[in-house]
Amino acid sequence: MTDWIEACGAEDIDEEDVIRFDHAGRTFAIYRSPGNEYFATDGLCTHEKVHLAGGLVMDDIIECPKHNGRFNYKTGAARGAPVCVDLRTYPVKVEDGKVFLQVG
Amino acid sequence: MPAGMVIVGAGECGVRAAVALRENGFDGPVTLIGEEAHLPYERPPLSKQAMTAPDMPLARTILDAEGFARLGVDFVGRNPAARLDRAGRAVHLGDGRIVPFERLLIATGSVPRRLALAGSGPRIAYLRTFDDALAIRARLRGNCRVAIIGGGFIGLELAASARSLGAGVSVIEAQPRILMRGVPAEIAAVVHDLHRGKGVEIACGEQIASIEDETHHILIRLAGGHAVEADLAVIGIGAIPVTSLAESAGLAVDNGIAVDDRLRTSDPNIFAAGDCCSFPLSVYGGRRVRLEAWRNAQEQGALAARNMLGADESHAAVPWFWSDQHEMTLYIAGLADEGRSVVRRDLGGGAFILFGLAADGRLVAASGIGQGDTVARDIRLAEMLIARQARPDPSALACAGTKLRQMLAA
Ligand SMILES: Cc1cc2nc3c(=O)[nH]c(=O)nc-3n(C[C@H](O)[C@H](O)[C@H](O)COP(=O)(O)OP(=O)(O)OC[C@H]3O[C@@H](n4cnc5c(N)ncnc54)[C@H](O)[C@@H]3O)c2cc1C
Ligand code: FES
Numbered sequence: 001m002t003d004w005i006e007a008c009g010a011e012d013i014d015e016e017d018v019i020r021f022d023h024a025g026r027t028f029a030i031y032r033s034p035g036n037e038y039f040a041t042d043g044l045c046t047h048e049k050v051h052l053a054g055g056l057v058m059d060d061i062i063e064c065p066k067h068n069g070r071f072n073y074k075t076g077a078a079r080g081a082p083v084c085v086d087l088r089t090y091p092v093k094v095e096d097g098k099v100f101l102q103v104g
Numbered sequence: 105m106p107a108g109m110v111i112v113g114a115g116e117c118g119v120r121a122a123v124a125l126r127e128n129g130f131d132g133p134v135t136l137i138g139e140e141a142h143l144p145y146e147r148p149p150l151s152k153q154a155m156t157a158p159d160m161p162l163a164r165t166i167l168d169a170e171g172f173a174r175l176g177v178d179f180v181g182r183n184p185a186a187r188l189d190r191a192g193r194a195v196h197l198g199d200g201r202i203v204p205f206e207r208l209l210i211a212t213g214s215v216p217r218r219l220a221l222a223g224s225g226p227r228i229a230y231l232r233t234f235d236d237a238l239a240i241r242a243r244l245r246g247n248c249r250v251a252i253i254g255g256g257f258i259g260l261e262l263a264a265s266a267r268s269l270g271a272g273v274s275v276i277e278a279q280p281r282i283l284m285r286g287v288p289a290e291i292a293a294v295v296h297d298l299h300r301g302k303g304v305e306i307a308c309g310e311q312i313a314s315i316e317d318e319t320h321h322i323l324i325r326l327a328g329g330h331a332v333e334a335d336l337a338v339i340g341i342g343a344i345p346v347t348s349l350a351e352s353a354g355l356a357v358d359n360g361i362a363v364d365d366r367l368r369t370s371d372p373n374i375f376a377a378g379d380c381c382s383f384p385l386s387v388y389g390g391r392r393v394r395l396e397a398w399r400n401a402q403e404q405g406a407l408a409a410r411n412m413l414g415a416d417e418s419h420a421a422v423p424w425f426w427s428d429q430h431e432m433t434l435y436i437a438g439l440a441d442e443g444r445s446v447v448r449r450d451l452g453g454g455a456f457i458l459f460g461l462a463a464d465g466r467l468v469a470a471s472g473i474g475q476g477d478t479v480a481r482d483i484r485l486a487e488m489l490i491a492r493q494a495r496p497d498p499s500a501l502a503c504a505g506t507k508l509r510q511m512l513a514a
Contacts (some may be wrong), residue, residue, distance in 0.1 A: 006375040050477060051477070054476075054477040054478075054480055055480070055481065056353060056484055056485070065484070066426070066480065068424075070234035081120060081123075081402050082402075
């Protein structure tokens with residue numbers, strides 16, 4: 001079992017938005033869905049290693065800012081050219097208004 | 105063999121179309137015909153990472169052999185389509201093979217415009233293909249002097265890459281400023297200063313009088329009297345659409361293979377898409393344009409595929425483009441020359457966006473520049489506003505505190 005890491009406050013992320021979270025030399029993207037749930041994936045696009053947190057969240061899609069490749073951030077699945085490699089996802093929980101990540 | 109869907113040109117557009125045919129449920133034969141010796145690959149890295157990567161770069165493949173097999177697409181490489189027989193509905197390939205089609209997509213792209221007086225010596229280069237990139241890369245050394253003729257996107261990206269490797273770089277542009285086509289002067293000025301600050305020399309308003317091969321270097325004489333000595337000259341003076349196949353088969357050509365809003369040529373069974381075609385841009389009332397842009401190639405490939413299958417869908421996308429130069433990236437949505445008035449939004453750290461508004465207040469273009477992807481999200485949202493023909497409040501556009509996303513929701 002790996003530890004839960006405190007990443008940010010639940011209100012630090014707007015609804016239908018994403019922020020970047022760096023931890024122990026790695027970078028993650030944490031999402032808040034329109035349905036007010038929280039998700040986390042690897043922080044970098046699988047196409048050119050661009051930070052996904054600069055992109056746009058639309059429903060359950062994160063669109064990469066660089067060339068508009070798309071992923072489902074809930075499952076990590078690549079959803080459109082030019083991305084073809086899926087993102088890794090990580091468990092998230094919210095407790096006492098704080099978002100925790102299990103980065104494994 | 106039953107005639108199926110045939111695509112000529114295995115670039116970004118052709119491959120995207122092949123994939124889209126399958127995604128939209130077509131299960132008949134799909135043949136993708138290419139002339140290059142590589143699997144289809146992405147062109148944008150050629151002026152960027154392919155130049156600067158420390159190790160010999162590999163072409164960044166769009167779809168590999170396994171991908172083609174999985175999709176059941178017959179990829180025919182190194183075999184140019186030599187002739188189009190419209191009456192017989194077949195494409196004749198270079199090796200004599202005849203490929204019949206039910207519907208055909210021409211996605212032959214574009215090639216660099218040649219500079220006649222440059223000739224074709226070993227120190228003269230153009231950049232379009234992976235092989236071109238390897239040839240240029242092999243000549244780029246820290247102490248070499250590169251002259252880049254043409255201050256457009258490809259020339260300037262290459263200038264940035266060559267400079268970052270330590271080469272001496274001179275850009276020679278005939279127009280009064282760089283990026284004359286499609287980029288507002290205010291942004292071109294920032295790009296100019298950026299290059300200057302990195303030590304790239306830029307001479308604008310300079311016509312070339314002659315290019316002489318002096319065995320150990322070349323001498324580029326400018327009409328104004330100056331001369332530039334270089335070890336390598338890369339010519340980036342624009343691209344011309346590859347229309348010969350279409351033209352000799354009698355299809356209408358107008359600054360590219362002329363298609364309607366369904367991407368159909370003057371023959372209803374033949375479509376054209378990507379860099380090779382000119383099409384009516386619906387967001388601007390049907391103004392006929394030809395784009396040389398990566399996402400456009402993808403979107404048009406996918407749209408052509410749907411229409412080949414009978415979707416009868418009109419092109420509605422807004423042009424979108426990016427360019428990486430040094431540590432800055434420029435993003436453009438829409439065509440900047442459509443704007444009659446301009447609103448500027450500053451995002452901090454020198455990043456800014458120019459919004460172009462039409463006389464009736466419609467947002468028609470957005471061009472921005474900044475470190476990395478600073479302006480990317482706003483440009484993407486602006487693109488959506490342009491598509492909706494929105495008339496955003498100019499004072500809200502000017503204020504970085506007002507989120508474009510809220511305007512989109514409004
Ligand atoms: C160096 C470089 C950097 C770029 N950077 C950017 C960028 O940063 N951002 C951006 O938006 N765009 C960029 N572009 C533009 C983008 O790559 C093009 O818009 C895109 O590749 C167009 O796709 P296409 O499939 O229409 O044409 P192409 O990619 O040109 O593909 C056409 C293919 O058809 C083949 N072909 C032609 N005739 C025949 C025939 N008779 N038979 C068989 N095959 C044939 C060609 O060999 C080619 O492989 C760049 C282009 C280059 C060259
Ligand atoms: S870097 Fe994300 S789509 Fe290219």
